[in-house]
Amino acid sequence: MSDFLKNLRSSHKKDRSNPKRNLDGYFYPENDRRKNRDRRSHYSENLESLLVSLRNILPQIVDNAYSVTDHFEKISSQNGQLVEAKIHQYNAISFFFNNLNKIFTEDLFVHSPGKNSKTTASYTSGTHYTKDDILTIIRTMRKEGATFAIIADYLKDKEIPTFSGKGKWHAQTIHRLCK
Structure with missing residues:
Protein backbone atom coordinates (compact mmCIF):
# COMPACT_ATOMS: atom_id res chain seq x y z
CA MET A 1 0.00 0.00 0.00
CA SER A 2 2.84 2.36 0.78
CA ASP A 3 4.28 1.80 -2.74
CA PHE A 4 0.97 2.90 -4.22
CA LEU A 5 0.96 6.10 -2.17
CA LYS A 6 4.58 6.83 -3.09
CA ASN A 7 3.82 6.45 -6.80
CA LEU A 8 0.73 8.56 -6.46
CA ARG A 9 2.63 11.37 -4.73
CA SER A 10 5.60 11.22 -7.07
CA SER A 11 3.45 11.34 -10.23
CA HIS A 12 2.00 14.70 -9.17
CA LYS A 13 5.42 16.19 -8.68
CA LYS A 14 6.26 15.69 -12.34
CA ASP A 15 3.23 17.70 -13.52
CA ARG A 16 3.93 20.82 -11.46
CA SER A 17 5.35 23.75 -13.35
CA ASN A 18 8.30 25.69 -12.07
CA PRO A 19 6.98 28.76 -10.19
CA LYS A 20 10.28 30.57 -10.65
CA ARG A 21 10.06 30.36 -14.41
CA ASN A 22 10.60 33.64 -16.28
CA LEU A 23 7.29 34.75 -17.87
CA ASP A 24 8.38 38.21 -19.01
CA GLY A 25 8.30 37.19 -22.65
CA TYR A 26 4.88 35.51 -22.41
CA PHE A 27 6.34 32.04 -22.90
CA TYR A 28 8.73 33.29 -25.56
CA PRO A 29 12.40 33.75 -24.76
CA GLU A 30 13.53 37.36 -24.51
CA ASN A 31 16.19 37.04 -27.21
CA ASP A 32 13.63 36.01 -29.91
CA ARG A 33 11.98 39.41 -29.91
CA ARG A 34 13.42 42.31 -31.81
CA LYS A 35 15.00 45.08 -29.85
CA ASN A 36 13.34 48.48 -29.92
CA ARG A 37 16.27 50.13 -31.61
CA ASP A 38 16.05 47.66 -34.53
CA ARG A 39 12.35 48.16 -35.10
CA ARG A 40 12.32 51.54 -36.76
CA SER A 41 15.49 51.67 -38.75
CA HIS A 42 15.23 53.88 -41.84
CA TYR A 43 11.80 55.03 -40.70
CA HIS A 111 -78.37 36.12 -70.50
CA SER A 112 -81.96 36.33 -71.57
CA PRO A 113 -82.81 39.69 -73.16
CA GLY A 114 -85.66 40.57 -70.76
CA LYS A 115 -83.76 40.19 -67.48
CA ASN A 116 -81.59 42.74 -65.74
CA SER A 117 -78.18 41.31 -64.82
CA LYS A 118 -77.90 43.21 -61.52
CA THR A 119 -81.15 42.16 -59.91
CA THR A 120 -82.45 38.65 -59.65
CA ALA A 121 -85.72 37.76 -61.30
CA SER A 122 -88.88 37.06 -59.37
CA TYR A 123 -89.35 33.60 -57.95
CA THR A 124 -91.61 30.69 -58.77
CA SER A 125 -94.47 31.83 -56.57
CA GLY A 126 -94.98 34.89 -58.73
CA THR A 127 -94.13 37.56 -56.15
CA HIS A 128 -92.27 40.67 -57.12
CA TYR A 129 -89.45 40.24 -54.55
CA THR A 130 -85.99 39.71 -55.95
CA LYS A 131 -82.99 38.25 -54.16
CA ASP A 132 -81.51 41.72 -53.76
CA ASP A 133 -84.76 43.00 -52.23
CA ILE A 134 -84.83 40.16 -49.71
CA LEU A 135 -81.18 40.71 -48.77
CA THR A 136 -81.79 44.44 -48.22
CA ILE A 137 -84.78 43.64 -45.98
CA ILE A 138 -82.61 41.25 -43.95
CA ARG A 139 -79.75 43.76 -43.66
CA THR A 140 -81.99 46.62 -42.57
CA MET A 141 -83.69 44.47 -39.95
CA ARG A 142 -80.30 43.31 -38.65
CA LYS A 143 -79.16 46.93 -38.37
CA GLU A 144 -82.29 47.67 -36.34
CA GLY A 145 -81.34 44.84 -33.98
CA ALA A 146 -83.77 42.13 -35.02
CA THR A 147 -82.79 38.52 -34.34
CA PHE A 148 -82.60 35.86 -37.02
CA ALA A 149 -85.83 34.26 -35.75
CA ILE A 150 -87.72 37.57 -35.90
CA ILE A 151 -86.51 38.15 -39.46
CA ALA A 152 -87.60 34.63 -40.47
CA ASP A 153 -91.06 35.17 -38.93
CA TYR A 154 -91.37 38.52 -40.74
CA LEU A 155 -90.54 36.93 -44.10
CA LYS A 156 -93.08 34.15 -43.41
CA ASP A 157 -95.78 36.68 -42.46
CA LYS A 158 -95.19 38.69 -45.63
CA GLU A 159 -95.33 35.40 -47.59
CA ILE A 160 -92.01 36.10 -49.25
CA PRO A 161 -90.81 32.83 -50.81
CA THR A 162 -87.36 31.39 -50.23
CA PHE A 163 -84.78 31.64 -52.98
CA SER A 164 -85.57 28.18 -54.26
CA GLY A 165 -89.30 28.75 -54.00
CA LYS A 166 -89.61 25.66 -51.82
CA GLY A 167 -89.73 25.43 -48.06
CA LYS A 168 -89.99 28.13 -45.40
CA TRP A 169 -87.73 30.72 -43.87
CA HIS A 170 -85.79 29.64 -40.76
CA ALA A 171 -83.44 31.49 -38.40
CA GLN A 172 -80.55 29.27 -39.50
CA THR A 173 -81.12 30.22 -43.15
CA ILE A 174 -81.05 33.93 -42.28
CA HIS A 175 -77.89 33.39 -40.23
CA ARG A 176 -76.14 31.76 -43.19
CA LEU A 177 -77.18 34.58 -45.49
CA CYS A 178 -75.78 37.19 -43.10
CA LYS A 179 -72.39 35.50 -43.09
Missing part, protein backbone atom coordinates in the same frame (compact mmCIF):
# COMPACT_ATOMS: atom_id res chain seq x y z
CA SER A 44 12.01 58.53 -42.18
CA GLU A 45 13.23 57.24 -45.55
CA ASN A 46 10.34 54.77 -45.78
CA LEU A 47 7.84 57.48 -44.90
CA GLU A 48 9.12 59.83 -47.61
CA SER A 49 8.99 57.13 -50.28
CA LEU A 50 5.46 56.21 -49.21
CA LEU A 51 4.39 59.85 -49.42
CA VAL A 52 5.76 60.19 -52.96
CA SER A 53 4.05 57.01 -54.13
CA LEU A 54 0.80 58.06 -52.45
CA ARG A 55 0.88 61.40 -54.28
CA ASN A 56 1.34 59.56 -57.57
CA ILE A 57 -1.52 57.12 -56.91
CA LEU A 58 -4.04 59.56 -55.39
CA PRO A 59 -5.36 60.97 -58.75
CA GLN A 60 -5.97 57.43 -59.98
CA ILE A 61 -7.90 56.63 -56.80
CA VAL A 62 -10.09 59.72 -57.29
CA ASP A 63 -10.76 58.81 -60.95
CA ASN A 64 -11.64 55.25 -59.96
CA ALA A 65 -14.02 56.51 -57.26
CA TYR A 66 -15.82 58.72 -59.81
CA SER A 67 -16.11 55.87 -62.28
CA VAL A 68 -17.47 53.56 -59.57
CA THR A 69 -20.15 56.12 -58.63
CA ASP A 70 -21.08 56.51 -62.32
CA HIS A 71 -21.45 52.76 -62.66
CA PHE A 72 -23.61 52.57 -59.53
CA GLU A 73 -25.87 55.33 -60.91
CA LYS A 74 -26.24 53.45 -64.20
CA ILE A 75 -27.02 50.21 -62.36
CA SER A 76 -29.65 51.90 -60.20
CA SER A 77 -31.34 53.52 -63.21
CA GLN A 78 -31.34 50.19 -65.06
CA ASN A 79 -32.85 48.48 -62.02
CA GLY A 80 -35.59 51.13 -61.97
CA GLN A 81 -36.33 50.50 -65.64
CA LEU A 82 -36.37 46.76 -65.00
CA VAL A 83 -38.88 47.18 -62.17
CA GLU A 84 -41.10 49.34 -64.37
CA ALA A 85 -40.94 46.76 -67.15
CA LYS A 86 -41.89 43.96 -64.76
CA ILE A 87 -44.82 45.98 -63.43
CA HIS A 88 -45.98 46.62 -66.98
CA GLN A 89 -45.61 42.92 -67.78
CA TYR A 90 -47.60 41.86 -64.70
CA ASN A 91 -50.33 44.36 -65.53
CA ALA A 92 -50.54 43.01 -69.08
CA ILE A 93 -50.83 39.44 -67.80
CA SER A 94 -53.50 40.48 -65.32
CA PHE A 95 -55.42 42.32 -68.03
CA PHE A 96 -55.19 39.27 -70.30
CA PHE A 97 -56.58 36.90 -67.68
CA ASN A 98 -59.34 39.33 -66.68
CA ASN A 99 -60.45 39.56 -70.30
CA LEU A 100 -60.22 35.79 -70.63
CA ASN A 101 -62.45 35.38 -67.57
CA LYS A 102 -64.98 37.83 -69.02
CA ILE A 103 -65.05 35.93 -72.31
CA PHE A 104 -65.58 32.58 -70.57
CA THR A 105 -68.30 33.92 -68.29
CA GLU A 106 -70.13 35.50 -71.22
CA ASP A 107 -69.94 32.27 -73.19
CA LEU A 108 -70.99 30.02 -70.32
CA PHE A 109 -73.81 32.15 -68.97
CA VAL A 110 -76.24 33.20 -71.65
Whole structure:
Protein backbone atom coordinates (compact mmCIF):
# COMPACT_ATOMS: atom_id res chain seq x y z
CA MET A 1 0.00 0.00 0.00
CA SER A 2 2.84 2.36 0.78
CA ASP A 3 4.28 1.80 -2.74
CA PHE A 4 0.97 2.90 -4.22
CA LEU A 5 0.96 6.10 -2.17
CA LYS A 6 4.58 6.83 -3.09
CA ASN A 7 3.82 6.45 -6.80
CA LEU A 8 0.73 8.56 -6.46
CA ARG A 9 2.63 11.37 -4.73
CA SER A 10 5.60 11.22 -7.07
CA SER A 11 3.45 11.34 -10.23
CA HIS A 12 2.00 14.70 -9.17
CA LYS A 13 5.42 16.19 -8.68
CA LYS A 14 6.26 15.69 -12.34
CA ASP A 15 3.23 17.70 -13.52
CA ARG A 16 3.93 20.82 -11.46
CA SER A 17 5.35 23.75 -13.35
CA ASN A 18 8.30 25.69 -12.07
CA PRO A 19 6.98 28.76 -10.19
CA LYS A 20 10.28 30.57 -10.65
CA ARG A 21 10.06 30.36 -14.41
CA ASN A 22 10.60 33.64 -16.28
CA LEU A 23 7.29 34.75 -17.87
CA ASP A 24 8.38 38.21 -19.01
CA GLY A 25 8.30 37.19 -22.65
CA TYR A 26 4.88 35.51 -22.41
CA PHE A 27 6.34 32.04 -22.90
CA TYR A 28 8.73 33.29 -25.56
CA PRO A 29 12.40 33.75 -24.76
CA GLU A 30 13.53 37.36 -24.51
CA ASN A 31 16.19 37.04 -27.21
CA ASP A 32 13.63 36.01 -29.91
CA ARG A 33 11.98 39.41 -29.91
CA ARG A 34 13.42 42.31 -31.81
CA LYS A 35 15.00 45.08 -29.85
CA ASN A 36 13.34 48.48 -29.92
CA ARG A 37 16.27 50.13 -31.61
CA ASP A 38 16.05 47.66 -34.53
CA ARG A 39 12.35 48.16 -35.10
CA ARG A 40 12.32 51.54 -36.76
CA SER A 41 15.49 51.67 -38.75
CA HIS A 42 15.23 53.88 -41.84
CA TYR A 43 11.80 55.03 -40.70
CA SER A 44 12.01 58.53 -42.18
CA GLU A 45 13.23 57.24 -45.55
CA ASN A 46 10.34 54.77 -45.78
CA LEU A 47 7.84 57.48 -44.90
CA GLU A 48 9.12 59.83 -47.61
CA SER A 49 8.99 57.13 -50.28
CA LEU A 50 5.46 56.21 -49.21
CA LEU A 51 4.39 59.85 -49.42
CA VAL A 52 5.76 60.19 -52.96
CA SER A 53 4.05 57.01 -54.13
CA LEU A 54 0.80 58.06 -52.45
CA ARG A 55 0.88 61.40 -54.28
CA ASN A 56 1.34 59.56 -57.57
CA ILE A 57 -1.52 57.12 -56.91
CA LEU A 58 -4.04 59.56 -55.39
CA PRO A 59 -5.36 60.97 -58.75
CA GLN A 60 -5.97 57.43 -59.98
CA ILE A 61 -7.90 56.63 -56.80
CA VAL A 62 -10.09 59.72 -57.29
CA ASP A 63 -10.76 58.81 -60.95
CA ASN A 64 -11.64 55.25 -59.96
CA ALA A 65 -14.02 56.51 -57.26
CA TYR A 66 -15.82 58.72 -59.81
CA SER A 67 -16.11 55.87 -62.28
CA VAL A 68 -17.47 53.56 -59.57
CA THR A 69 -20.15 56.12 -58.63
CA ASP A 70 -21.08 56.51 -62.32
CA HIS A 71 -21.45 52.76 -62.66
CA PHE A 72 -23.61 52.57 -59.53
CA GLU A 73 -25.87 55.33 -60.91
CA LYS A 74 -26.24 53.45 -64.20
CA ILE A 75 -27.02 50.21 -62.36
CA SER A 76 -29.65 51.90 -60.20
CA SER A 77 -31.34 53.52 -63.21
CA GLN A 78 -31.34 50.19 -65.06
CA ASN A 79 -32.85 48.48 -62.02
CA GLY A 80 -35.59 51.13 -61.97
CA GLN A 81 -36.33 50.50 -65.64
CA LEU A 82 -36.37 46.76 -65.00
CA VAL A 83 -38.88 47.18 -62.17
CA GLU A 84 -41.10 49.34 -64.37
CA ALA A 85 -40.94 46.76 -67.15
CA LYS A 86 -41.89 43.96 -64.76
CA ILE A 87 -44.82 45.98 -63.43
CA HIS A 88 -45.98 46.62 -66.98
CA GLN A 89 -45.61 42.92 -67.78
CA TYR A 90 -47.60 41.86 -64.70
CA ASN A 91 -50.33 44.36 -65.53
CA ALA A 92 -50.54 43.01 -69.08
CA ILE A 93 -50.83 39.44 -67.80
CA SER A 94 -53.50 40.48 -65.32
CA PHE A 95 -55.42 42.32 -68.03
CA PHE A 96 -55.19 39.27 -70.30
CA PHE A 97 -56.58 36.90 -67.68
CA ASN A 98 -59.34 39.33 -66.68
CA ASN A 99 -60.45 39.56 -70.30
CA LEU A 100 -60.22 35.79 -70.63
CA ASN A 101 -62.45 35.38 -67.57
CA LYS A 102 -64.98 37.83 -69.02
CA ILE A 103 -65.05 35.93 -72.31
CA PHE A 104 -65.58 32.58 -70.57
CA THR A 105 -68.30 33.92 -68.29
CA GLU A 106 -70.13 35.50 -71.22
CA ASP A 107 -69.94 32.27 -73.19
CA LEU A 108 -70.99 30.02 -70.32
CA PHE A 109 -73.81 32.15 -68.97
CA VAL A 110 -76.24 33.20 -71.65
CA HIS A 111 -78.37 36.12 -70.50
CA SER A 112 -81.96 36.33 -71.57
CA PRO A 113 -82.81 39.69 -73.16
CA GLY A 114 -85.66 40.57 -70.76
CA LYS A 115 -83.76 40.19 -67.48
CA ASN A 116 -81.59 42.74 -65.74
CA SER A 117 -78.18 41.31 -64.82
CA LYS A 118 -77.90 43.21 -61.52
CA THR A 119 -81.15 42.16 -59.91
CA THR A 120 -82.45 38.65 -59.65
CA ALA A 121 -85.72 37.76 -61.30
CA SER A 122 -88.88 37.06 -59.37
CA TYR A 123 -89.35 33.60 -57.95
CA THR A 124 -91.61 30.69 -58.77
CA SER A 125 -94.47 31.83 -56.57
CA GLY A 126 -94.98 34.89 -58.73
CA THR A 127 -94.13 37.56 -56.15
CA HIS A 128 -92.27 40.67 -57.12
CA TYR A 129 -89.45 40.24 -54.55
CA THR A 130 -85.99 39.71 -55.95
CA LYS A 131 -82.99 38.25 -54.16
CA ASP A 132 -81.51 41.72 -53.76
CA ASP A 133 -84.76 43.00 -52.23
CA ILE A 134 -84.83 40.16 -49.71
CA LEU A 135 -81.18 40.71 -48.77
CA THR A 136 -81.79 44.44 -48.22
CA ILE A 137 -84.78 43.64 -45.98
CA ILE A 138 -82.61 41.25 -43.95
CA ARG A 139 -79.75 43.76 -43.66
CA THR A 140 -81.99 46.62 -42.57
CA MET A 141 -83.69 44.47 -39.95
CA ARG A 142 -80.30 43.31 -38.65
CA LYS A 143 -79.16 46.93 -38.37
CA GLU A 144 -82.29 47.67 -36.34
CA GLY A 145 -81.34 44.84 -33.98
CA ALA A 146 -83.77 42.13 -35.02
CA THR A 147 -82.79 38.52 -34.34
CA PHE A 148 -82.60 35.86 -37.02
CA ALA A 149 -85.83 34.26 -35.75
CA ILE A 150 -87.72 37.57 -35.90
CA ILE A 151 -86.51 38.15 -39.46
CA ALA A 152 -87.60 34.63 -40.47
CA ASP A 153 -91.06 35.17 -38.93
CA TYR A 154 -91.37 38.52 -40.74
CA LEU A 155 -90.54 36.93 -44.10
CA LYS A 156 -93.08 34.15 -43.41
CA ASP A 157 -95.78 36.68 -42.46
CA LYS A 158 -95.19 38.69 -45.63
CA GLU A 159 -95.33 35.40 -47.59
CA ILE A 160 -92.01 36.10 -49.25
CA PRO A 161 -90.81 32.83 -50.81
CA THR A 162 -87.36 31.39 -50.23
CA PHE A 163 -84.78 31.64 -52.98
CA SER A 164 -85.57 28.18 -54.26
CA GLY A 165 -89.30 28.75 -54.00
CA LYS A 166 -89.61 25.66 -51.82
CA GLY A 167 -89.73 25.43 -48.06
CA LYS A 168 -89.99 28.13 -45.40
CA TRP A 169 -87.73 30.72 -43.87
CA HIS A 170 -85.79 29.64 -40.76
CA ALA A 171 -83.44 31.49 -38.40
CA GLN A 172 -80.55 29.27 -39.50
CA THR A 173 -81.12 30.22 -43.15
CA ILE A 174 -81.05 33.93 -42.28
CA HIS A 175 -77.89 33.39 -40.23
CA ARG A 176 -76.14 31.76 -43.19
CA LEU A 177 -77.18 34.58 -45.49
CA CYS A 178 -75.78 37.19 -43.10
CA LYS A 179 -72.39 35.50 -43.09
